Amino acid sequence: MNNAQIGFILKVLLLSTGLSILIKYGGPLVQIPATPINALIGISLLPLIMLIALWWRSKEA
Numbered sequence: 001m002n003n004a005q006i007g008f009i010l011k012v013l014l015l016s017t018g019l020s021i022l023i024k025y026g027g028p029l030v031q032i033p034a035t036p037i038n039a040l041i042g043i044s045l046l047p048l049i050m051l052i053a054l055w056w057r058s059k060e061a
Helices: 003-029 036-060
Strands: none
Touching: none
């Protein structure tokens, strides 16, 4: 592995750790009611973001 790959892996690891800590300790502070619509939004948001990102990338190629 070269330094660029190690740096990328460390960045992803640190970002993942930071996001995990934010969700664990900051999540209970956000008052989101447990409704079916909110569950649907929570489940569908990440795939929708990935769809848009991959579509945008394919348009640029």
